[in-house]
Amino acid sequence: MSGGRRREASIAHVDLDAMFAAVEQRDKVSLRGRPVVVGGVAGRGVVATASYEARQFGARSAMPTAEARRRCPSGTAFLAPRFAAYRKTSEVVMAVLAELSPLVEQVSIDEAYLDLAAAGHHDLTVGGVTALAEQARREIAAATGGVTASIGIGTSKLVAKIGSDLNKPNGLTVVAPGDEQAVLHPLPVTRLPGVGPATAERLRRSGLHTIGDLARVDRSDLIDWFGQAHGAGLYRLARAEDDRAVVGEREAKSVSAEETFEFDLTDRGRLNHEIDLLATRVGSRLRAGGLSARTVTIKVRHHDFTTITRSATRAQPTDDPRLVAQFARTLLAEIDTSAGIRLLGVGATTLADFVQDDLFGSTVTATPDTFATSGAHHRPADHEEGSPPTAPGRPTPPAATDWRPGQDVRHDNHGSGWVWGSGRGVVTVRFEGPSTPPGPVRTFAVDDPALHPSDPPDWTNTPPVAAPA
DNA sequence: TCTGGGGTCCTAGGACCC
DNA sequence: TCTGGGGTCCTAGGACCC
Structure with missing residues (x-):
C-alpha cells in the first residue's frame, strides 16, 4: 500500500461553516440572510470571517476590513469578534463530537478531527460512516441553534480535511478507500495543507498547478526546492500518503500577545508602556495555565511592515509578569524605533509546566544571566523604574x-x-x-x-x- | 484607510561539547 | 599543518494555519 494509510475511511474532519459570522447571525435575528463581516473593525483591521452572503461580494478572510467595506453593500454588518460566544459554541460542538469518539483532536476553535475507529463500535463501511456523519451534522446544528458544519471522511487526516472543504457549506464528503488519488489529483495544489502563497508560486513557476502535477515531480527535486521536511512532505501528500494519527491533547509550546496600533508609535515611553501591557497579559496567562517560561521574545513590526524578533533565554523559568516585562523592555531598548512602530509583541517559550518556587529568594544560586538588570537575586520593587507601573501581582484584578x-x-x-x-x-x-x-x-x-x-x-x-x- | 492575532514547525549558522 | 563529525542549545527569520 502507498504509505501509511488505514483501510477504512474512519477519520473525520469537522469544520464549522463561517463560524464567527454564523454565531452572530444565530444570536441576532436581524443579521440572518444579510452579509456579515466579523473581524477588526478599526482602521488596520482585517476580516476574520465573512458570512456566505458577504463572500458573494468578494469579502474574504484576511482581507483588510477597509477593502471588505468597499466591496460590500450598505447594510452589511461589520462586527468585532465576540470570542467568548464562539468559545461557548465550540464547546457545545466538541461535546457532541465526544459522544461519537473518545479520540477527538481539536485543531482550532472551529475544527476537529475524529478517529471513528477509536470508538470500537461504529460501522466503518462507507455507508456506515456516511450515516454517522449525517447524524453528527444534525446534532451539531441542533445543539448550537443553527450553526452548521461541513464534514469530510477518509482514510487519513489529509483526505478528511480536503473532503470537508469540497462540499461547503453544510456538506458532507466521504472519500471511499482507494479513491484518494482520484479525488486529490484534479485539485489545485493550493488545497494541500502546507501549500501557501510561497510554495504555490514556486510550483507555478515550474508549471505545476494541480496535485496530480505535483505527484509527477521527483522527490529529490521537491527536497531541493523546499528543503527536507517540506519537500518530502509534499511528495507524500501528493500521493495521499499520510499516516498522521489523531491525537488528543497537545501541550502549548508558546504564549504570546501582540498589538497593532492605530497609528505608528515612536515615543519610547509609550512603547515601553505597551510592552508592559503585553508582558502582563503573557505573564498572567502563563500563571493561569500553571506554566513558566525561560525564553522571552519580542516582535517589532516597523512602519514599513518589516518585522524582526529578538529573544533571550534565562537559566531559570519565570511566570512573573513584571519579570517578563523587564526582559521585554531590555530587548526593545536595543532596537531603533525612531521611524515608527506599527506592532509590538511579547512571547514566552521554552515552557515548563512548573513554577520555580522562591525564584528571587536568597536560597537561589546565582546563575549566569543574560540581563544585567534582572539578575536572579534582583526583585523589582513595585514601582521601581523598569517594572511596569501597574503590573498586577498574583491576585487579579488589580487593586x-x-x-x-x-x-x-x-x-x-x-x-x-x-x-x-x-x-x-x-x-x-x-x-x-x-x-x-x-x-x-x-x-x-x-x-x-x-x-x-x-x-x-x-x-x-x-x-x-x-x-x- | 493595504496587510490581525494566536499559534506551529522548519531552517540555518554559531557556540559548545565529546 | 588546512578544514572530522555528530549532537544540542540558542537565535533569527520565514512559511503556514485558522
Missing part, C-alpha cells in the same frame, strides 16, 4: 490604587481607552474609537472584566457604577 490617571487600559478594535480618574473601588475611563472623537467618560468597578484585555467588551451594556468621589 483600585493600581489604576492611575493617564494609564492605558486597553487597545482593541474599539479604540484606545485610558484612565481618567480613579477612586475607591472604581475607575473612570474614556475611550477613543479609531474614527470617532473621544467618547464620554465611563465608570467601571475595578474588578469589571470589561477592563481586562480578554474579549472586546460590549461597553454599551456595562452597568454603570457610582462615580469616584
Whole structure:
C-alpha cells in the first residue's frame, strides 16, 4: 500500500461553516440572510470571517476590513469578534463530537478531527460512516441553534480535511478507500495543507498547478526546492500518503500577545508602556495555565511592515509578569524605533509546566544571566523604574490604587481607552474609537472584566457604577 | 484607510561539547 | 599543518494555519 494509510475511511474532519459570522447571525435575528463581516473593525483591521452572503461580494478572510467595506453593500454588518460566544459554541460542538469518539483532536476553535475507529463500535463501511456523519451534522446544528458544519471522511487526516472543504457549506464528503488519488489529483495544489502563497508560486513557476502535477515531480527535486521536511512532505501528500494519527491533547509550546496600533508609535515611553501591557497579559496567562517560561521574545513590526524578533533565554523559568516585562523592555531598548512602530509583541517559550518556587529568594544560586538588570537575586520593587507601573501581582484584578490617571487600559478594535480618574473601588475611563472623537467618560468597578484585555467588551451594556468621589 | 492575532514547525549558522 | 563529525542549545527569520 502507498504509505501509511488505514483501510477504512474512519477519520473525520469537522469544520464549522463561517463560524464567527454564523454565531452572530444565530444570536441576532436581524443579521440572518444579510452579509456579515466579523473581524477588526478599526482602521488596520482585517476580516476574520465573512458570512456566505458577504463572500458573494468578494469579502474574504484576511482581507483588510477597509477593502471588505468597499466591496460590500450598505447594510452589511461589520462586527468585532465576540470570542467568548464562539468559545461557548465550540464547546457545545466538541461535546457532541465526544459522544461519537473518545479520540477527538481539536485543531482550532472551529475544527476537529475524529478517529471513528477509536470508538470500537461504529460501522466503518462507507455507508456506515456516511450515516454517522449525517447524524453528527444534525446534532451539531441542533445543539448550537443553527450553526452548521461541513464534514469530510477518509482514510487519513489529509483526505478528511480536503473532503470537508469540497462540499461547503453544510456538506458532507466521504472519500471511499482507494479513491484518494482520484479525488486529490484534479485539485489545485493550493488545497494541500502546507501549500501557501510561497510554495504555490514556486510550483507555478515550474508549471505545476494541480496535485496530480505535483505527484509527477521527483522527490529529490521537491527536497531541493523546499528543503527536507517540506519537500518530502509534499511528495507524500501528493500521493495521499499520510499516516498522521489523531491525537488528543497537545501541550502549548508558546504564549504570546501582540498589538497593532492605530497609528505608528515612536515615543519610547509609550512603547515601553505597551510592552508592559503585553508582558502582563503573557505573564498572567502563563500563571493561569500553571506554566513558566525561560525564553522571552519580542516582535517589532516597523512602519514599513518589516518585522524582526529578538529573544533571550534565562537559566531559570519565570511566570512573573513584571519579570517578563523587564526582559521585554531590555530587548526593545536595543532596537531603533525612531521611524515608527506599527506592532509590538511579547512571547514566552521554552515552557515548563512548573513554577520555580522562591525564584528571587536568597536560597537561589546565582546563575549566569543574560540581563544585567534582572539578575536572579534582583526583585523589582513595585514601582521601581523598569517594572511596569501597574503590573498586577498574583491576585487579579488589580487593586483600585493600581489604576492611575493617564494609564492605558486597553487597545482593541474599539479604540484606545485610558484612565481618567480613579477612586475607591472604581475607575473612570474614556475611550477613543479609531474614527470617532473621544467618547464620554465611563465608570467601571475595578474588578469589571470589561477592563481586562480578554474579549472586546460590549461597553454599551456595562452597568454603570457610582462615580469616584 | 493595504496587510490581525494566536499559534506551529522548519531552517540555518554559531557556540559548545565529546 | 588546512578544514572530522555528530549532537544540542540558542537565535533569527520565514512559511503556514485558522
